[in-house]
Amino acid sequence: VQLQASGGGLVQAGGSLTLSCAASGFTFDHYDWAWFRQAPGKDREGVSCFSIGDGSTLYADSVKGRFAISSEKSKNMVYLQMRNLEPTDTAVYYCAASLSQCPVVVGSSDWKVEVWGQGTQVTVSS
Numbered sequence: 001v002q003l004q005a006s007g008g009g010l011v012q013a014g015g016s017l018t019l020s021c022a023a024s025g026f027t028f029d030h031y032d033w034a035w036f037r038q039a040p041g042k043d044r045e046g047v048s049c050f051s052i053g054d055g056s057t058l059y060a061d062s063v064k065g066r067f068a069i070s071s072e073k074s075k076n077m078v079y080l081q082m083r084n085l086e087p088t089d090t091a092v093y094y095c096a097a098s099l100s101q102c103p104v105v106v107g108s109s110d111w112k113v114e115v116w117g118q119g120t121q122v123t124v125s126s
Contacts, residue, residue, distance in 0.1 A: 008120030021095030046107015
């Protein structure tokens with residue numbers, strides 16, 4: 001099983017990026033899907049979670065209204081659309097898959113991730 005994240009890059013503040021996560025070796029709809037990020041010198045934090053069962057989504061307060069998570073089951077893809085980016089969004093972004101339903105609080109340490117993607121760098125310049 002493998003997750004391949006892509007779509008990162010350098011963007012100016014206020015700009016947009018869409019990250020993609022390609023899943024292979026999965027039964028896609030057995031998993032819930034999430035994006036995490038880790039900024040330099042900081043702990044990894046949960047950004048967003050998508051529950052495959054009911055289609056519900058969850059976002060960290062810092063990205064609500066700016067980021068949107070989605071999936072394309074036919075292509076085994078998960079996306080993170082990011083708009084109105086801020087320098088504080090600069091981080092390595094990771095996609096993740098879990099057999100557990102999305103937690104109440106995105107990125108909760110109680111939420112067990114089965115598979116991590118390799119990360120894609122997002123840099124937002126001011």
